[in-house]
Each structure stands twice: as C-alpha cells, then as structure tokens.
Amino acid sequence: xxxxxxxxxxxxxxxxxxxxxxxxxxxxxxxxxxxxxxxxxxxxxxxxxxxxxxxxxxxxxxxxxxxxxxxxxxxxxxxxxxxxxxxxxxxxxxxxxxxxxxxxxxxxxxxxxxxxxxxxxxxxxxxxxxxxxxxxxxxxxxxxxxxxxx
Numbered sequence: 001x002x003x004x005x006x007x008x009x010x011x012x013x014x015x016x017x018x019x020x021x022x023x024x025x026x027x028x029x030x031x032x033x034x035x036x037x038x039x040x041x042x043x044x045x046x047x048x049x050x051x052x053x054x055x056x057x058x059x060x061x062x063x064x065x066x067x068x069x070x071x072x073x074x075x076x077x078x079x080x081x082x083x084x085x086x087x088x089x090x091x092x093x094x095x096x097x098x099x100x101x102x103x104x105x106x107x108x109x110x111x112x113x114x115x116x117x118x119x120x121x122x123x124x125x126x127x128x129x130x131x132x133x134x135x136x137x138x139x140x141x142x143x144x145x146x147x148x149x150x
C-alpha cells in the first residue's frame with residue numbers, strides 16, 4: 001500500500017507544482033532559490049527529453065503511453081508479491097513520474113518543466129519533479145536487479 005501512496009504522491013505533487021508554475025506570472029521567472037544552484041523557470045516541452053520528437057505530437061503521446069502501460073503491467077502484480085522492496089520503490093517513482101508527464105502530454109499537449117540546475121552536465125536541461133522521479137526510479141530498478149543477480 002505504501003508504494004501505491006508514493007506513486008500517487010509523486011503524480012499529484014508534480015501536477016500541483018506544474019499548475020502553480022503555469023498560473024504564475026511569466027515575469028516571476030526565472031526565480032533563483034538557492035544562490036544560483038537551483039532556479040525555477042517555466043518551459044513548455046512539446047516533445048520528450050530535451051524536446052526530442054517535438055515535431056511529432058502523436059508519437060509524444062503514443063510512446064510514453066505505451067511505456068506507462070508496460071511499467072504498470074509489471075508494477076501492479078509485483079505489489080502483491082513479498083520482498084523486492086528496492087524494485088517496488090523504483091517502480092513506484094517511475095510510475096508516478098511517467099503518469100504525470102503522460103497526463104501533461106494528453107491534457108496540455110506539452111510537459112511543463114520548471115527546475116533548472118546550472119551545474120556541469122545539467123546546464124542545458126530543464127526538468128520537473130516527474131522527470132527526477134523517473135530518473136531515480138530507473139536507477140533504483142537497475143540497482144535492484146544488479147544486486148539480485150549477485
């Protein structure tokens with residue numbers, strides 16, 4: 001049950017933050033939150049990661065939709081098994097983030113990105129909480145499987 005709550009938390013918190021960002025006045029951005037380490041901004045991403053496929057709006061709905069379906073088909077039955085907590089944690093984060101971004105694509109036609117970290121390899125990337133949850137979820141799932149094989 002805790003894993004479903006985590007999935008719903010990531011999903012709803014990200015949608016809440018996206019709505020707050022969308023309702024704010026454009027003149028509020030960019031907004032520095034911690035000595036130029038974390039900046040809030042507003043960007044509409046019509047594609048996927050770094051605007052990939054932004055010229056193909058149908059694909060930006062079909063591909064994430066299919067990925068969400070695959071994740072959920074694996075995640076939901078796993079919830080009824082004992083153990084594999086790290087994998088369940090990873091899939092909870094992954095599902096919540098993926099569903100939030102998918103709902104943006106389906107409802108808005110774009111994903112709202114709002115976090116900018118001007119640091120080394122992140123300098124060209126604006127992302128959101130859902131993206132961070134997907135990334136962390138994939139890392140935890142990978143770590144879970146690597147540890148399981150040892």
